[in-house]
Amino acid sequence: MAKYSIPYGRQTIDDDDINAVIETLKSDFMTQGPKISEFERAVADFHNSRYAIAFSNGTSALHGCYHACGIKPGEEFITSPITFAASANAGLYVGATPKFVDINSSNYCIDISSLEKSITDRTRVITPVSFAGYPVNIKEIRNIIGDRKITIIHDAAHAIGSLRDNAHVSELADMTVLSFHPVKHVATGEGGMVLTDSEDLRDKLSRFRTHGITKDPAHLSKNDGLWYYEMVELGFNYRITDLQCALGITQLKKLKKSLFRRNQIAYFYNKELSNISWLDIPDYDFDPSWVRDVSFENLNSFPANLHSYHLYPIKLKTPELRLKLYDHLRDNGIFSQVHYIPLHLMPYYRNNFSFKDGDFPTAEDFYSKELSLPMFPDLNDDQLEYIVDTIKDFR
Numbered sequence: 001m002a003k004y005s006i007p008y009g010r011q012t013i014d015d016d017d018i019n020a021v022i023e024t025l026k027s028d029f030m031t032q033g034p035k036i037s038e039f040e041r042a043v044a045d046f047h048n049s050r051y052a053i054a055f056s057n058g059t060s061a062l063h064g065c066y067h068a069c070g071i072k073p074g075e076e077f078i079t080s081p082i083t084f085a086a087s088a089n090a091g092l093y094v095g096a097t098p099k100f101v102d103i104n105s106s107n108y109c110i111d112i113s114s115l116e117k118s119i120t121d122r123t124r125v126i127t128p129v130s131f132a133g134y135p136v137n138i139k140e141i142r143n144i145i146g147d148r149k150i151t152i153i154h155d156a157a158h159a160i161g162s163l164r165d166n167a168h169v170s171e172l173a174d175m176t177v178l179s180f181h182p183v184k185h186v187a188t189g190e191g192g193m194v195l196t197d198s199e200d201l202r203d204k205l206s207r208f209r210t211h212g213i214t215k216d217p218a219h220l221s222k223n224d225g226l227w228y229y230e231m232v233e234l235g236f237n238y239r240i241t242d243l244q245c246a247l248g249i250t251q252l253k254k255l256k257k258s259l260f261r262r263n264q265i266a267y268f269y270n271k272e273l274s275n276i277s278w279l280d281i282p283d284y285d286f287d288p289s290w291v292r293d294v295s296f297e298n299l300n301s302f303p304a305n306l307h308s309y310h311l312y313p314i315k316l317k318t319p320e321l322r323l324k325l326y327d328h329l330r331d332n333g334i335f336s337q338v339h340y341i342p343l344h345l346m347p348y349y350r351n352n353f354s355f356k357d358g359d360f361p362t363a364e365d366f367y368s369k370e371l372s373l374p375m376f377p378d379l380n381d382d383q384l385e386y387i388v389d390t391i392k393d394f395r
C-alpha cells in the first residue's frame with residue numbers, strides 16, 4: 001500500500017467556496033442571476049480586460065471565438081499540435097481547415113519562428129496555446145501577422161494569471177480563452193470565459209452563447225414590449241450557471257496564492273531534479289527561483305514574467321524510460337500524466353486532413369518522452385519530498 005495517492009492535478013475547495021455555493025442555492029437564481037456578471041467583471045478586472053463573457057466550458061468559449069471572428073469554411077487556422085483537442089476542434093465546428101506549426105523545444109508552445117512560412121492567403125486565425133502555463137509571446141505573433149487580417153485567439157486555458165513583461169494573457173490577443181475545469185487554477189466544475197477589448201466581439205460572443213438571441217433594443221427590428229427578444233443568428237445554449245459563478249468568484253480570490261504555491265513547487269522540482277542524468281527538467285526562460293526569498297504574505301507583486309505552472313512537464317531521455325517511470329510512480333501512488341498526444345496524429349485528424357507521422361518532429365519527440373508531475377497548490381512539502389524520493393529511487 002503506497003504512502004499517498006497523489007493525482008497530477010486537483011482543485012482546492014475551502015469553506016468560502018462551499019458557503020458561496022450554498023448562499024446561491026438559497027437565492028432566487030440558479031442560472032442567469034447576478035453572479036455571472038459579478039464573476040465576469042472580477043476576471044476582466046484581474047486581467048485588465050474590458051469585457052469578459054462566461055461560457056459553459058472552455059471548449060464552447062473557443063467555439064464562440066471561432067464563430068465571432070467570422071472564419072469561413074475553407075479558410076485556415078493555425079495552432080499547436082501539443083494541445084488539448086478543443087483548441088483545434090472548435091475551429092472544425094465552424095468548418096475551418098486546421099494547420100499546425102511545430103512547437104518550440106524550450107517552452108513547448110507554437111514555434112513562432114516557423115509561423116511565417118505556414119501563413120497563407122487563406123489563414124484567418126492563429127490560436128497559440130500557452131502550454132502548461134508559460135505565456136506564449138503574443139507580441140511576436142502580432143508582429144509576424146503585421147497588417148494581415150488574422151485574428152489571434154489565445155488559448156490560455158492553462159495560463160490564467162501568468163504575465164509576460166507585466167502584461168496579462170489577454171492584453172495583446174483579440175480574444176483570450178480561459179477554462180475553469182477542476183485541474184485548472186480557478187475551478188467551477190465546468191466553465192470557461194472569453195476576454196476581449198472589442199465591443200463588437202463581446203456582442204457576438206454574448207449572442208452566440210444564448211441561441212443567437214438578443215434583447216438589446218439597438219439590435220431589434222421592432223419592439224413589442226419589455227418581454228420582446230429576437231433570434232438574429234444561430235447560436236447555442238452555452239451558458240454557465242450562477243452556482244458555478246458563485247464558486248468562481250471565491251476561487252478567483254485564491255488565484256494569487258495558487259500562482260505563488262505553483263511557482264514554489266516548480267522551484268522545488270527544478271532544484272531536486274536538475275542533476276538527474278536520465279531526465280530533463282523544463283528549459284524555460286522564466287525562472288521560479290524568485291519564490292526562494294519571499295513568503296506569500298510578504299509578496300508585494302509578482303515578477304514581470306510569471307509562469308502560472310498549470311503543469312510541470314519533464315522529459316525522459318527515452319520513451320522506454322518514460323513508460324517505466326510512469327508505471328513506477330503509479331505503483332507508488334503517484335499519478336502523473338502525459339500532455340499531450342499530438343493532435344495531428346489522432347485518427348480523426350489523420351483520416352480527414354492527411355496528417356502523418358513525422359509532420360511535426362519536435363512535437364512528436366516531446367510527446368514520446370514527456371511526463372507531467374503532480375502540480376496543484378494543496379500538495380504539501382511531505383508529498384513533494386515523497387514524489388522526488390520516488391523518482392530518485394527509480395534507477
Ligand SMILES: Cc1ncc(COP(=O)(O)O)c(C=O)c1O
Binds near residue numbers: 058060083192
Ligand atoms: C489547452 C486547452 N484548451 C482548451 C481546453 C478546453 O477547456 P474545457 O475543458 O473547459 O472545455 C482545455 C481543457 O483541458 C485545454 O487544456
